[in-house]
Amino acid sequence: MLFGVFIPLSNGHTHHESHACRWIPLPWTIWAISYGGLFAALGSVALCVALRRFARAHGWDPDAAWQGGLAGGFAILGGFAVLIFAGVVVLTHVESAEITAKQGQPMCEGLGLPMRQGVGVGA
Numbered sequence: 001m002l003f004g005v006f007i008p009l010s011n012g013h014t015h016h017e018s019h020a021c022r023w024i025p026l027p028w029t030i031w032a033i034s035y036g037g038l039f040a041a042l043g044s045v046a047l048c049v050a051l052r053r054f055a056r057a058h059g060w061d062p063d064a065a066w067q068g069g070l071a072g073g074f075a076i077l078g079g080f081a082v083l084i085f086a087g088v089v090v091l092t093h094v095e096s097a098e099i100t101a102k103q104g105q106p107m108c109e110g111l112g113l114p115m116r117q118g119v120g121v122g123a
Contacts, residue, residue, distance in 0.1 A: 044078040
């Protein structure tokens with residue numbers, strides 16, 4: 001689902017920001033989705049682990065009902081998501097470094113301000 005949102009946001013933002021500033025190797029949406037996905041996946045796994053420890057500390061068996069098994073299954077999927085998004089974050093940094101090295105220009109977000117004489121980013 002994030003991938004389906006990622007591509008249109010990235011393309012639209014790149015086009016918009018290229019008019020507001022010089023040239024951007026990677027728009028902020030790519031950074032937000034890669035780090036946001038990683039933090040969401042880490043949070044889901046951490047929440048599952050914390051709730052299981054809380055249940056055991058209070059003498060409950062988290063695997064006694066089907067809900068515990070379902071939560072464990074989703075935690076395993078969250079673990080896979082952590083690995084995938086960690087790779088996405090690394091690849092985002094690598095791609096940004098390669099693009100910046102080829103272009104020789106710094107990354108510039110532009111803040112969406114119009115470029116006028118003496119006004120805007122980079123003016």
